Amino acid sequence: MPEWLLPLAGAPLVAWHASYQHEAIHGHPTRIGWLNATLAGLPLMLWVPYGIYRDSHLKHHENEFLTDPIEDPESFYASRGQWALYSTPRRLLHRAVNTLAGRLVIGPLFVGALFLCREAMAFLRGRGRWKAWGLHVAGVAVLLVWLxxxxxMPLWTYILCFAYPGTGLLLLRSFAEHHAAREPEGRTAIVEAEKPFALLFLNNNLHVAHHTRPGMPWYRLPEYEVVRRLGASTAGERVYRGYREIARRWLFRVKESPVHPYR
Structure with a gap:
């Protein structure tokens, strides 16, 4: 396969595996946690240990704090206090990753660098997560032996054709799935994704359904979403008609202010 074709296979592979990791975090395909971690733990994205992703994602599901820049580890917002301390280049960077193009192109570098800086600071303060990083290093070693x-395959080829664009695809899914709102029920959105994206993201684009029933396996979410809409009030919910609508709205436009309006 020519190298210029590699991202067309590599990026979906890494993003699909990340979707599978998400399923494993929520108790699938088995009810045995260590077995799920073993099956899903190979670090194809390279930059985030599975154990840390698991812990931060479960905290993200505490709806009381959803989108809060201090309490929600998956929030892209900043508090007013944080924003006041940011330099002008950092503010421009935050605005850039609030466009879809910026999230796809520089988003993987942005989230990876921010995460690694935070982890480095945790180690310097004596709060490093040694076990998670030890398992991660072992997984990266297995991956490197294979590559x-x-x-x-040179490592730079894997990074540019697999890990980096795969992380970008994952950020496409998360770009519009949460918004700041006063009430927890208004903070999560639904993307009625085109079939290839729905399969790639294992129906996690139906994000309200997922947050309502986080333990439900991916293949049951579409049916549950139909029942949920028929049986409950959906007034005020954000619904997007696929990723093409998201691209039309925010490909080069800032989706919203990076400063959390209610924090």
């Missing part, structure tokens, strides 16, 4: 010795 370098079996496939003969």
């Amino acid at each position: 370098l010795l079996v496939c003969g």
